[in-house]
Amino acid sequence: MDAALFLTDLKAAGKIKAVGLTNFDTKHVAEMVDAGAEIATNQIQYSLLDRRPEKIMVPYFRANGIGLLPYGVVAGGLLVGGGTGAGAGWSAGRCGAGVSHDRSEV
Numbered sequence: 001m002d003a004a005l006f007l008t009d010l011k012a013a014g015k016i017k018a019v020g021l022t023n024f025d026t027k028h029v030a031e032m033v034d035a036g037a038e039i040a041t042n043q044i045q046y047s048l049l050d051r052r053p054e055k056i057m058v059p060y061f062r063a064n065g066i067g068l069l070p071y072g073v074v075a076g077g078l079l080v081g082g083g084t085g086a087g088a089g090w091s092a093g094r095c096g097a098g099v100s101h102d103r104s105e106v
Contacts, residue, residue, distance in 0.1 A: 001031065001032055001035060004019060004021070004032040004037035004039065005032075005035060005036060005037050007037075008037045008038045011038060018040035018041070019037065019039055020039075020040055020041045020042070020043065020069075021039060021041070021042040021043070022042070022043040022044075023042075023043065023044060023045075024042055026057045029057075029066065030060065033064055033066075039064075039066050040066065040067060041066060041067035041068065042061070042066060042067075043068075043070075043071060044057070044068060044069070044070060045070070045071060045072045046068065046070035046071070046072065046073065047070070047072050047073050047074065048073075049078065053068065053070075
């Protein structure tokens with residue numbers, strides 16, 4: 001929280017252009033926004049196989065003008081043949097497949 005507010009102060013002073021987050025859930029982003037932080041974007045795991053952000057995060061972010069930067073959009077290579085022997089450029093060792101993202105609500 002303090003870091004987000006400090007970065008918001010730097011933005012107001014013209015020292016930085018925007019404040020971005022990575023992997024914060026909706027509850028914590030809302031707490032920062034309610035405290036006065038100006039959040040431009042949040043980078044999150046989001047793919048055709050992991051659509052949890054659509055439940056709560058996407059509507060909140062739309063309503064508050066916060067952008068989403070998804071990563072893992074091809075599910076760590078699974079959607080392009082990773083793990084099946086096809087699409088070797090997207091294998092587990094080269095794009096992060098197999099990383100556990102065990103969060104019930106983002």
